[in-house]
Amino acid sequence: MKRRDFLRTAAIAAPASALAGPLAAPAFAQDAPHIRWRLTSSVPKVLDAIFGANELVSKYVSEVTEGRFIIQNFAAGEIVPGLQALDAVQNGTVEIAQTPLYYYTGKDPSFACFTTMPFGLNARMQNAWFYHGGGRELQDEFLARYNLVGFLGGNTGTQMGGWFRKEVKDLADFHGLKFRIGGIAGQVVAKLGVVPQQIAPGDIYAALEKGTIDACEWVGPYDDEKLGLNRVAPYYYYPGWWDGGPTMNVVVNREKWNALPRAYQAAFEAAVAYANSDMLAKYDAFNPAALRRLVAAGAQLRTFPQSFLDASWKAAIELNAEIGAKNAAFKKIMDAQIAFRNEEYLWWQVGEYPYDSYMIRARTRG
Structure with missing residues (x-):
């Protein structure tokens, strides 16, 4: 039986008296x-x-x-x-x-x-x-x-941390950087001297190519390759801590x-x-092969400097507190989400992370 036929047949429960004659089409299909x-x-x-x-x-x-x-x-x-x-x-x-x-x-x-x-x-x-x-x-x-x-x-x-026209080696390199990054994350990096820019996906390539921005984040290898971002910015940073x-x-x-x-x-x-x-x-499924292609085409993978990650973590906590002090809805939602996140990482620490860490090490050992 085809899925649609099954769904139609199951759409209504026909009374016993109706079974004496030909089956009527479900009411859903009639009206x-x-x-x-x-x-x-x-x-x-x-x-x-x-x-x-x-x-x-x-x-x-x-x-x-x-x-x-x-x-x-x-x-x-x-x-x-x-x-x-x-x-x-x-x-x-x-x-x-x-x-x-x-x-x-x-x-x-x-x-x-x-x-x-x-x-x-x-x-x-x-x-x-x-x-x-x-x-x-x-x-x-x-x-x-x-x-x-x-x-x-x-x-x-x-997601990835994004594409940078120049290499960033420490926190000072981010000061004054015009970075396509939106929303709350933009407010976090602004605390570190970054100049955040919110640009729609279809306009990112042109802005990066013209030098209107110095760096951009979008999604990850599969989409970034489609947008051609590697052609105008060689350094590809990770992790995208704002897009976990x-x-x-x-x-x-x-x-x-x-x-x-x-x-x-x-x-x-x-x-x-x-x-x-x-x-x-x-x-x-698609990101691994896309990442290989990007690297083969010249993309240079880099991890964000530890100083940038630590400063961003601190700035994010500060910003959440500042917004929550003025916005009761935000505080209510974030308090619930953070409590849930902390409980989830109890399981990740025992189950998911040790398994993934071992498998990654085993892969590199061949």
Whole structure:
């Protein structure tokens, strides 16, 4: 039996009296409304691992609803600029946006908590916190202020620290550096003398090539190779401590969501959950080969100076305290997230980290 046929057959429980005659088509198929929504993304289509998540969601939502619920996807700039995707959903221009919420820290720093925070949760922890650690409830409470409902729409895994036109060897080298890095992380490095710049993905290459910026961070090898960033900045730094497990958020206009039939809501939630898992799997599968190609093409891998990492850690703690003193929502969310992170690392310290560390050492020994 095909998946769609099974879903249709199971959609309703037919009363015993109905079994005497021919099986009726499920009520879902008989009178379900035809609905067409639009989704705008903050990324260009060339970033297929991210934008492709939208196509998966549309595909499965359409299949499950027998073509009655259609979601049409648009890349950054096709309807609105990438950094205005959330606004377009909030004001009803489109029904859905795929966008990292930390792009909107200018509205409220609390947005960043639901994408990623400096020295925050890794990808698996982000999922665990959202689905089973109270994160979803906190997000729903916060986003209601903006007429939005939010979902996890994907994760890249821990990102790289980015591309630098010149080598940085100690903390002093960061002073005055024009660095494409957004949100809360931008405020952290600003404390260290960095000049943060928030630039949409499609504009990063040109800014780096022209020297408008001295360095940029985006995602990691697979996407960075597509953007060609190695052609204009040779030094490739890691780790991206501000993106330990960054979520690609999906937000829906709350009024539109509440008006959607429950069966369509269920189809959408299931499709987004699958896309969330699939995106991380793609990055884990594609990053190793892309990293090899970048290095073969001349990229020079570097670890961030310890002085920069330590100073960033200290600055991040200070910034969280400063924001939390003025913003009760931010403090509530971050207190919950930090408590969850600390508990998670109890397990990582015993289970995940020792295993991964041993396997990495075993690999290098051959």
